[in-house]
Amino acid sequence: MRTFITLAAAAPLALLAACGDTTPVEETEVVPMEAEVAELDMASEALPEVPANALDQLEYSGTYVRERGDGIERVRLNAEDDSWEYTTPDGTVTSGTYTRMDDNQRLAIEDFDGEPAYFSVANGSIYRLDSIETPPDQITVTAQYRRDASDPGEQFRRGGSTPQEQDRRETSDPGEVEDAGATVDSVPEPQP
DSSP states (O other): OHHHHHHHHHHHHHHHHHTTOOOOGGGOOOOOOOOOOOOOOGGGSOOOOOOTTHHHHSOOOEEEEEEETTEEEEEEEETTTTEEEEEOTTOOEEEEEOEEOTTSSEEEEEEETTEEEEEEEETTEEEEESSTTSOTTOOOGGGEEEEOTTOOOGGGOSSOOSHHHHHHHHHSOTTTOSSTTOOOSOOOOOOO
């Protein structure tokens, strides 16, 4: 039994002794590794510009989405009464009214997910800015909220602004929809 205990205690020491043939850190040669760096092709998709007088010039009412690592954020804007609604990826909803900034290109929300937020408005997108001092045209793709095609916010629109919406109005049957205010001439009877 003593022999077994002696062997069990000596085995780890033997393993450590075998690892003793190492080179000190000071004598090692650093060899750089070649790594492929993936370049983002930002030229493939131009960001919509923030026009002068965007808040008067564009029909920006609607829902905008941005994908995050934990889900999708939604911001709904209503230009008629300057209201907003924000839905976090976990489903928490906050709302209030925004302030149109003096440059007529940005919106200010006093309490957006617990802090002030500033957005530039473009055709089909809004961009969250870093601070109140950030110029309205200093936009990035990572701060872009795109108009949600699945929920265009028709109840908030005064006329639509995206090319798809304009095409839809131009090609729709004039007897069905007169404008984005959606006046309906006839409603089909429900089928039993």
